[in-house]
Amino acid sequence: MIDVYSWPTPNGHKVHIMLEECGYRLDRDWVAHPIDIGAGDQFGSEFLEISPNNKIPAITDPHGPDGKPIHLFESGAILLYLAGKTGKFLPKTTRAKYEVLQWLMFQMGGLGPMLGQNHHFRLYAPEKIEYAVNRYTNEAKRLYGVLDSQLKDNPYIAGKTYSIADIAIYPWTRNWKNQGMNLDDYPYFKRWFDLVGERPAVKRGCEVLTALRKPLHDDKAREQLFGSTQYQKRK
Template identity: 50%
Template sequence: MLWRVNPQPEPSFHMIELYTWTTGNGRKPSIALEEMGLAYEIQGVDLAKNEQYSAEFTLLSPNNKIPAIRDRDTGQTIFESGAILLYLAEKSGKFLPKDEAGRWSVIQWLMWQMGGVGPMFGQAMHFIHYNPGASDYAANRYLTEAKRLYSVLDRRLGEAAYAAGEDYTIADMAIWPWVARHPMQTVDLNEYPNVRRWYVEIANRPSVQRGWSILGDTSPIPLPG
């Protein structure tokens, strides 16, 4: 069964159905929906119970990965978190610049997250946090790459306020939930002062805090010491 909750006080036809769970990728669209002010309804897809392989969810996400959305306005379904963020940004007209240079800056940093941060941080967490001792080689390999990516982000955030430039965008919404897993990656954000500044600033946004607390998860956003 999918667990349904509705954070909106007055449901309407004009609503996004979000199918997700409390992972780095899973929190991207809930944060975006809160930031954009779009009405939405969550259906939890419990990964521990393999609900991502249900026939219902497979129709939405052929790759059997969360998150996925259905737009009740149009009937459009979207899977892959990066594609979802682009769709929501275009639907709302927010957090994606209209000018060509700004738009491509956001897209390139979004792709950087999708192609690097998500896979590498995820593997680091797999071998360090969830399966410690399974492979020291793998743990060291993925942690080394994760730290390299943190250095890339730290350098970028020394040049600009946010990942894609001077404005907060969907690129930040994509990257931030993975940085929020830094304790599981054994990464000290104090070693990356620009990332730390950016991370704490975003963590203090009320919409981010609401988007973080989904599906009954009341765990606090981890903050660096």
């Protein structure tokens, strides 16, 4: 049984989807342990033992590569681990593998952080800063444009085959309305978005822990996520 320490965020859903796509089933092959990031669970000592960056998701697999338990944090690393463990969603040939990995890095280093800032300044910042809203909304539009261009001649992000690149990118684009996007402006992306969204494992993965999520309105939750608590030194 793989233990998954997570919350219903885009990065959490990436791992939930990957597990389901790989043939693992919730509560049969893996269990989801909720880490309520609004309540500060991510700063608990037990969670920090496996995720020293105090971010979800993290996993513990009792059957690691050498037969011993392995702890992993960072969603991209977990996707790569599960792809290696199962032999799924990462091509075997060198060229095709790196074509997938470049788009995984695109999500990890660009799409995720920029859309995260977009969400923050459009939805969560205590004051609306026009410069910040415009900057990150325009960057989001640029990134959606990059995806739209890539998908013009490809059914999936890295080519003809569904991969961890698609699994990484899809959850971050589910909230396109809140990001100020209009999918009619990105027809090739919209086709891909609808295609991926209909996959049964994607639907299952995106439902994991969602019943526990609450609107982020109270001051305590905002402090846990955006305040000085984030910057305290921890052992």
